[in-house]
Amino acid sequence: MAAAALKALVPPILHSSAHDSEPKANSQTNGQQQPQSSSPPPSNNAESVQYDRAQEWKPPQPSPVSLSEIAKTTDFGHSSQLRPDDFTLLKTLGTGTFARVWLAKLAHAEPAEEERVYALKVLRKVDVIRLKQVEHVRNERNVLAKVAGHPFITTMVASFQDYDSLYMLLDYCPGGEVFSYLRRARRFNEPTSQFYAAEICLILEFLHEHEGIAYRDLKPENILIDADGHLKLVDFGFAKKIDSRETYTLCGTPEYLAPEVIRNTGHGTAVDWWAFGILIYEFLVGQPPFWDQNPMRIYEQIVEGNIRFPSAMTPDARSLISGLCTVDVSKRLGNISGGAATVKFHPWFRNIDWDALYHRKSKGPIIPHLRGPADTRNFDDYEPEAKNRPAYSDELRNRYDEAFKDF
């Protein structure tokens, strides 16, 4: 029953892409997922299979999708049919202040679905309320539903709730966090940094210019690597649709906060371009430019906005980071006239073929080593959930559950 319910919810592409390596298999999906151009599929697929992965799991080959088609794919309903006990929880993939993400599979799956695993994000209502994150959680669910299908954004398959928790069922991305690879390597070389930065740039362009969404928590911890070495942006807890007006709630990660967020003068999508500059710096240097053990000193440095570059950083990289990390938002690269295109045209990205990148025509610089689709070796181990946590009560339920009704 659960599998059927799920199938009804999942757009066709998710089913087919998980199990068919033939991009063509998706063409039956009512025309929604047609590639933008009629260019042939990447020619190196067949070769790489022969050579490399004879005995290994073959990663799924998502079919190329076009921006405008994705923009239409907003028809995600909430799903009271699904219940937590439809799933078997296998391992914790990550924890946050009020959420825990599990590797999960359907407890009673149809044969075709048996091997399929998901990431199930569980948010406890009592913590969401205690930490005053109700609005953010609602934003997260709505934004994820809206952006599902972008090649570099994690896809939400369904969302549902029970008495005390909220659930978001997401595609599992087996490569783990860019954060882990970055810390292991200390820093990325320039081509690797360029590749990842370019994919992030495409994500920001899509979020800002097609959806009017500010992401607001860019950092290596929130970027996963998929089986092909491409990125998936996860954790849309702070993402917000910004219409023509600025927003004020402080959120993000200390080292990545933009000056206007700290000063509370109102912020918009430009905060993501600031954080993008910090991210590129951290890729290349191994740590973000503004740091102190006392967070207030970090914020003081951010508001001043003077970045020190290591001597070996190339002039192009410095120029890009300086342009992005400009305190004056009216001069910040990405926010000025031309938007994301001005970032894409920056000389540091001169080797990027943006169209090929969007259509995932080559693999990423790091290919995660995987034994199978449910391999979790790329994720760290986390402490088990604490016992004796406060429980959701009828009193809270009466006061707050209305806010969760769309989940």
Add this chain to the structure above:
Amino acid sequence: MVFSFALDPFSVSQTFKGRNMMMYLLVKNRVWGVILEAAQFRFALADKHQDPLQFCANFFNDRLASERSAHLAQQPPHSSSSGMSSGGIHSVAEEDEHIASPTSASFPSNARALPTMSSSSPFGGFAGFDPTGHAKNVASDDPTPLPNNYNLNRRTSVSAESLTPTSANNDNWTPPNHPKAPEQIDRLRKAVSTNFLFAHLAEEQATQVLGALQEKPIPKPGMRVITQGDVGDYFYVVESGDFDIYVNPSGQLEPGPDGMGNKVANVGTGGSFGELALMYNAPRAATVVSTQPSTLWALDRVTFRRILMDAAFARRRMYEGFLAEVPLLESLESYERSKIADALETIKYPAGSSVISQGEKGEDFFILEAGTAEVYKEGDPTCLKTYTKGDYFGELALLNDAPRAASVIAKTDVKVAKLGKDGFTRLLGNLEGIMRRNDYNTAGTVDPLHKA
């Protein structure tokens, strides 16, 4: 989850933690390196190259070159520690060098057997995305660490309460005002002047913030004002008295006589503590205890941030309102007007000074925010026009560089919002192009080329 950043107001050394983490990474790094290199080598071989033999030759050549250059970069006199300031360089920096320096005596002996483990070329460009490009380890070969001990753990996101501007939802919130004597205000102003959160405030907001500080008597010694590990909501300024600050390395107050941990500092009259609480709700990084009867001023985060937000919100809406009145800009979308508000710069002119001088090249557009200004033509003492709040002038400068046709003189002290042509163009592009969007709409009302 470790709240590594929750160190307010005094920091605790994280060196110990950092060192353990690095050792862990060191071990893990090697194992990982082998796996990844092998996997990528195979991949690169499979994917990109028709001639495996030539590729192998190139690959190992590149490898050798990059290893040699990393190695040479480590040799004296190019010692990376020579240029660094003393202090600062702790565990991370040192150990990072060890990874990059297989010849170092302190490096484990088996490192020589694994020369490709150099962290200086982590996933070296050989499996790069550009099939024609060759590995050029540029930035990643720089062994120079930055002079601090960065915490390499996962970072926790932070978030404050959801705030909606007062005027947006029609509730009549005004900041609380607790009256104070002028000398008290002066003392408070001085006490917070070193805090960057207050340094940027406009005069009006500074007054509101100081007014919102609430007196909090601490009648006895030994009273805990802040408890390490607790939620932080208030920022405090010491009006009089004396406080000791303790930090327990465990991150929170513990039971028992030594539960507060070590005394790390003392704060007296004119001092302040707990300012991180003005940003978001992070656990308190220290315990603060009175040593004598004292008096504090307290300010909570929501009040502080609402004052800032409401001021910014009102200012933006005011600018948008003014901009909406300018016929030349009527084809702007509302989000574009909103964007322009970021580029407006507030400038004050004293009475009698000229804001615009006739004959000068026009580069800026002005909106009068406060005061009165008058328009004069050269050689003519009659005032042609008077501008008051909300009026604008000089808008043709956004279109062309034509000289100003008249002068605008401040009659009183005035405050103007200035928008430069370059600022406008940078944000929204060429105004002429924008006007052309709905040419037939504007053609009747404004013909800027003839208006001058």
